Every structure is written in C-alpha cells, then in structure tokens.
Amino acid sequence: xxxxxxxxxxDDAKRLDDVIIxxxxxxxxxxxxxxxxxxxxxxxxxxxxxxxxxxxGGKSTLMKHIxxxxxxxxxxxxxxxxxxxxxxxxxxxxxxxxxxxxYQSGALFGSMTLLENVRLPLEVYTSLPDDAIDLVAxxxxxxxxxxxxxxxxxxxxxxxxxxxxxxARAMALDPSILFLDEPSSxxxxxxxxxxxxxxxxxxxxxxxxxxxxxxxxxxVFVAMDRVILLDRRAxxxxxxxxxxxxxxxxxxxxVRAFFRREAEPVAT
Amino acid sequence: MAALAINDAPDGRxxxxxxxxxxxxxxxxxxxxxxxxxxxxxxxxxxIDAANVEYCDGAGxxxxxxxxxQPREGKVEVANLAPTYAALLNQFDPEVLAHDLDPAAKRRxxxxxxxxxxxxxxxxxxxxxxxxxxxxxxxxxxxxHPRTVRWRDVFRICEQVGADALPIVxxxxxxxxxxxxxxxxxxxxxxxxxxxxxxxxxxxxxxxLGPLMTAILLAGRSGxxxxxxxxxxxxxxxxxxxxxMGLSPVRFLVTxxxxxxxxxxxxxxxxxxxxxxxxxxxxMQSFSIPIVAFLKEIDSAVTLTDFLAGFxxxxxxxxxxxxxxxxxxxxxxxxxxxxxxxxxxxxxxxxILLVVVDGLFAVAYYMLDI
Numbered sequence: 340x341x342x343x344x345x346x347x348x349x350d351d352a353k354r355l356d357d358v359i360i361x362x363x364x365x366x367x368x369x370x371x372x373x374x375x376x377x378x379x380x381x382x383x384x385x386x387x388x389x390x391x392x393x394x395x396g397g398k399s400t401l402m403k404h405i406x407x408x409x410x411x412x413x414x415x416x417x418x419x420x421x422x423x424x425x426x427x428x429x430x431x432x433x434x435x436x437x438x439x440x441x442y443q444s445g446a447l448f449g450s451m452t453l454l455e456n457v458r459l460p461l462e463v464y465t466s467l468p469d470d471a472i473d474l475v476a477x478x479x480x481x482x483x484x485x486x487x488x489x490x491x492x493x494x495x496x497x498x499x500x501x502x503x504x505x506x507a508r509a510m511a512l513d514p515s516i517l518f519l520d521e522p523s524s525x526x527x528x529x530x531x532x533x534x535x536x537x538x539x540x541x542x543x544x545x546x547x548x549x550x551x552x553x554x555x556x557x558x559v560f561v562a563m564d565r566v567i568l569l570d571r572r573a574x575x576x577x578x579x580x581x582x583x584x585x586x587x588x589x590x591x592x593x594v595r596a597f598f599r600r601e602a603e604p605v606a607t
Numbered sequence: 608m609a610a611l612a613i614n615d616a617p618d619g620r621x622x623x624x625x626x627x628x629x630x631x632x633x634x635x636x637x638x639x640x641x642x643x644x645x646x647x648x649x650x651x652x653x654x655i656d657a658a659n660v661e662y663c664d665g666a667g668x669x670x671x672x673x674x675x676x677q678p679r680e681g682k683v684e685v686a687n688l689a690p691t692y693a694a695l696l697n698q699f700d701p702e703v704l705a706h707d708l709d710p711a712a713k714r715r716x717x718x719x720x721x722x723x724x725x726x727x728x729x730x731x732x733x734x735x736x737x738x739x740x741x742x743x744x745x746x747x748x749x750x751x752h753p754r755t756v757r758w759r760d761v762f763r764i765c766e767q768v769g770a771d772a773l774p775i776v777x778x779x780x781x782x783x784x785x786x787x788x789x790x791x792x793x794x795x796x797x798x799x800x801x802x803x804x805x806x807x808x809x810x811x812x813x814x815x816l817g818p819l820m821t822a823i824l825l826a827g828r829s830g831x832x833x834x835x836x837x838x839x840x841x842x843x844x845x846x847x848x849x850x851x852m853g854l855s856p857v858r859f860l861v862t863x864x865x866x867x868x869x870x871x872x873x874x875x876x877x878x879x880x881x882x883x884x885x886x887x888x889x890x891m892q893s894f895s896i897p898i899v900a901f902l903k904e905i906d907s908a909v910t911l912t913d914f915l916a917g918f919x920x921x922x923x924x925x926x927x928x929x930x931x932x933x934x935x936x937x938x939x940x941x942x943x944x945x946x947x948x949x950x951x952x953x954x955x956x957x958x959i960l961l962v963v964v965d966g967l968f969a970v971a972y973y974m975l976d977i
Contacts, residue, residue: 450942467631467666475665478699489709492942493942494942495941540694540695544692545664545691
C-alpha cells in the first residue's frame with residue numbers, strides 16, 4: 340500500500356515537473372497599446388493555473404496571445420514545446436486542436452441548440468457513432484448542470500447558463516489544456532462551487548491542465564494550484580505561486596490588497 | 608489502442624473485457640461491437656471488466672454509461688475500473704441519461720401552423736400601426752421642439768445615407784441611362800426616331816426610374832444598416848437601457864434616421880436623375896446625336912410637373928426606407944442570427960412597400976391626369 344502511495348506521489352511530482360505552457364519574454368497588448376512587458380511564467384502539466392489581476396490588467400489580452408488569437412508584440416509562447424508565435428497556419432491549427440477555450444460570454448453559436456453546440460467539435464474531429472456523440476455531448480452538459488436544456492437555443496438561456504454551456508463545449512473533446520476566461524462570473528455560488536469541484540476532478544483524474552483567467556477569489560483558493568497576479572501599473576507579474584501562501588505571507592501591499600479584498604493602497 | 612474481448616461463463620454471465628486507451632480516437636470501432644455484444648444476451652447478467660483499461664477520458668466514460676443505460680432484463684455492472692476513472696463515471700446517472708430530458712419540439716399540425724402564421728401577420732400589422740403612430744408623434748414633437756433633436760446624430764447619419772451613397776447611386780444611374788438609351792435607340796433608329804430616346808430617358812428617369820432605383824438602393828444599403836445597427840443595440844440591451852433611462856427609443860433612434868433620410872433621399876434622387884440623363888446623352892453620341900441636341904429635346908419633352916411627380920415620391924420613399932429599417936431593428940429578438948434576420952426583413956419589406964407605393968402613385972397620377 341505504502342509503495343503504491345509513494346509511486347502515486349512520485350507520479351504526481353513527475354507530472355507537475357512537466358511544463359506544458361512556457362511564456363518567455365512576452366510583451367502583451369495591441370499595436371496601439373503595450374499592456375504587459377517582459378512576462379515570463381510556466382504552467383505545469385495537470386495543474387490548475389490562474390491568471391489574476393484587476394480589470395484592464397491584461398489578463399484576457401495575455402490569454403488571447405497564449406491561445407494564438409492575437410500574436411504578442413514580442414516574445415515566445417510554447418505549448419507542449421511548439422512555439423505558437425512563430426507557427427504557420429497549419430501548425431497553429433494543430434496546436435489549437437489540443438486545447439479547448441471557454442470565452443467570457445460563452446460564445447455559443449446562436450443558430451444551434453445547446454446539444455448541437457457541444458456536438459459540433461465531436462462531429463468534426465471524431466468518427467464516433469451519432470448516438471454516441473449525442474451521449475458524450477449530453478454528459479458534458481450534465482457536468483455543468485444543463486442536461487435538461489439540451490434542446491434550448493442559447494438566446495433562451497441566462498448569461499450564466501450560456502457560460503456553462505460554453506465550458507461544456509470547450510470540454511467536448513477532452514483536451515489536455517482548457518482555457519477558461521472568467522468562468523465563474525455570472526454564476527450563482529452553488530453552480531460556481533460545483534464548477535470548481537469539476538475542475539479539480541478533471542485535473543486530478545484526467546490530468547487536464549486548466550488555465551483560468553479570473554478575479555473570483557472564491558474559486559482561486561478552492562480550485563487553483565498556482566497563480567500569477569498581473570498589475571496594470573507595473574505592466575507585469577507582481578506575484579506568482581500558491582494563492583494561499585501569497586495571501587498569508589506576502590509583504591507587497593498590492594498583492595495583499597488583492598488577496599484580502601482591500602481597497603487599492605494609495606501611492607505615497 | 609483499445610480492445611474488446613467477450614467471455615461467456617457456464618452460468619450464462621457474459622463478461623465484456625475492455626482494455627487499452629478508451630478515448631474519442633480509439634472508440635469508434637469498439638462502440639457498436641460492445642453495444643451489440645451486450646444486446647445479444649438481454650436476459651443474462653453482464654459484467655463490464657475494466658481491469659486492463661489504461662486510460663479513459665470523457666468518451667470512454669460515455670461508453671460505460673451507454674452500456675449501463677441500455678434497457679435489459681439481466682443485471683449489468685462495471686468491475687475493476689480504476690478509482691480515478693470510477694470517480695468520473697460516478698458523476699453520471701445512467702437512468703437519467705437513458706431519456707432525453709429536453710427533446711426537440713414536435714412539429715405542429717399544418718392547420719395550427721397556418722393559424723400561428725396568420726396570428727403572426729396580424730401581430731406584425733398591429734406592431735407596424737403602433738410604430739407609425741409613435742413615429743408620427745415623435746416627428747410632430749421634433750418639429751415643435753427642434754432643439755430636442757440630436758442634430759449631431761442626424762448629420763452623422765446624413766453622411767452615411769447621403770454622401771457615402773453617392774458613388775453607388777452614380778454608377779447605377781449612369782449605367783441605367785446607358786442601358787435605356789442602347790435598348791431604345793436601336794429599334795428607334797429603324798424609323799429615324801433616335802432623337803426621341805431623349806424624351807424617353809428624360810421622362811422615365813425623372814418620373815419613375817430615378818426615384819425608384821435610388822430608393823431600392825437605399826433600402827438595400829441604409830435600410831439594412833439601420834435594422835442591423837438598432838438590432839445590435841437591442842441584442843446588447845442598449846435599447847432597454849434607453850427605455851429605463853426614460854428616453855423613448857423611437858425619439859432617440861428613429862427620429863434622427865427619418866430626418867436624415869428625408870434630407871438626403873430627395874438630393875440623391877436629383878443626383879440620380881441627372882447622372883441617368885448624362886448616361887443616356889453619352890450613349891447617344893454613338894448614334895450621332897450631339898449632347899446639345901439631346902438636352903434640347905429633353906427640355907422640350909419634360910415639364911416641371913414630370914420632375915415634381917418623381918421628386919415628391921422621394922420624400923415618401925425616404926420615410927418608408929428609414930421607418931421600415933428602424934422598425935425591423937426594434938423588433939429584433941435575441942441572438943446574433945436575429946440581427947441578420949432583422950436586416951433581411953428590412954430590405955424585403957422595404958422593397959415590397961416601395962414598389963407597392965410606387966404603383967399607388969402611378970394610379971393616383973393617372974386619375975389626376977398628371
């Protein structure tokens with residue numbers, strides 16, 4: 340028994356040493372505006388990683404660079420060893436197929452039912468029998484508490500429900516990395532907590548790596564292994580590590596203010 | 608790779624041994640085989656042995672759920688599934704997943720569909736009447752209180768409706784004049800009556816084609832733009848925000864657009880009339896009719912009444928185009944496709960109304976001997 344336990348610990352350690360995303364010297368922003376300068380961090384395989392920061396701090400911009408929607412102003416981003424910045428169109432498509440993305444608004448296709456939205460990636464990328472695709476899609480919707488709404492159109496649902504369906508669609512192909520942009524905003528506390536539990540379970544059982552952009556501290560302390568905290572004025576990362584340790588041990592007033600939900604410290 | 612082995616025990620129990628990686632790429636061939644093997648012995652106890660499953664993602668778990676949810680007389684159980692994957696499986700209740708909780712709505716009988724369609728048409732007519740009333744009231748208010756009109760918006764929309772439409776109106780009108788001239792000059796030449804092409808182009812452009820073609824172009828261009836813009840505002844709850852701020856959407860969004868269309872459409876019609884006649888004049892050069900002779904013929908054939916008969920229409924067309932575009936925008940329901948629907952409906956309704964109203968004008972002019 341102890342041998343098994345030791346080997347499990349060793350496996351976990353090995354898994355966590357394995358870097359799946361590496362961001363190197365990235366300048367994030369748009370041509371007209373530099374938001375973050377010289378950002379460096381790594382995400383390890385199987386961990387739940389948070390990108391935190393206040394509004395306008397560059398969280399979503401940085402995520403757009405990592406998922407290959409917009410190229411960064413400078414630097415390199417490696418996903419499983421492949422540089423997404425220099426990748427050609429075909430290679431970028433191959434890299435993007437390895438991950439799922441949930442956008443802030445859910446970004447569901449308005450002309451399809453929820454079930455059809457979740458079925459779409461399965462239809463395109465697998466050759467499973469039709470009713471098996473139906474079942475997988477329904478199970479994904481059940482995971483986010485939407486099994487009773489499979490036949491609904493996105494416009495018939497609340498914002499929070501659309502967001503949950505967006506998560507289900509991102510998970511359809513069981514990707515090795517899931518990017519979630521503000522997953523818990525707009526969700527009721529119970530659904531947000533069950534979403535956190537689902538994230539932990541998928542991370543632990545399937546080794547799915549989560550990169551979550553959020554400022555929901557509830558989720559941060561429950562679900563996340565490691566976080567980076569971005570700051571608009573510093574134009575970069577001002578803290579990195581275990582969120583509990585950052586909250587309890589930091590001496591930086593900006594970091595403390597964020598994790599303890601205090602008003603922003605006044606510059607003196 | 609994934610594999611399936613079937614083992615039947617002497618006591619009748621069937622064991623399905625799944626092994627390898629169970630994921631979306633390995634399962635397609637295995638899925639139907641596993642389901643058939645389970646269905647072949649509906650009364651026998653069934654054990655799904657997962658001892659040799661190396662990896663199992665969401666699709667793999669779905670296979671277990673699928674086998675567990677199939678109706679059968681004999682008992683079915685999953686054995687030896689690794690605890691990490693068992694935790695994934697335990698999240699689902701196969702009983703619940705055996706039935707579709709939200710099946711697609713069944714089609715209504717034809718007679719009901721007809722009733723709903725008729726009710727929809729009646730509802731649409733009522734909405735249009737309400738909208739006309741509201742718009743007239745808002746325009747009346749704007750005339751009485753011109754300071755309340757958002758003139759900056761009016762000028763911005765004037766630019767979009769008028770100045771930005773000049774190139775397309777010029778191109779279409781010029782080509783229209785050319786085509787009319789070519790089509791009519793060839794047969795008329797046989798009778799030595801080419802010079803009367805000028806009469807034809809002058810009268811048809813001023814009375815009919817100038818206003819109608821310009822209005823159809825504007826319905827496709829500006830009517831659709833109004834519907835899409837207001838429709839997007841509706842989807843983004845900007846219209847709701849206006850209402851809760853105590854601002855009437857009709858006064859705030861529709862009035863500036865109707866005023867801008869009323870100012871710009873007649874000017875575009877004038878422009879179209881002129882360019883259409885220029886197109887005809889240029890073409891008639893190739894039939895040895897000099898521009899001076901062409902213009903002189905038009906001058907003798909066309910009266911001020913002919914010009915006014917077309918010009919008056921442009922004001923009515925302007926109200927129709929802007930009104931229908933705004934109405935369809937305000938009727939937009941939720942979703943991205945709704946904005947596309949609104950724009951389509953604005954163009955279709957706009958063009959139908961334009962042609963109908965043009966026909967009414969033709970009848971009225973005939974009765975009045977204009």
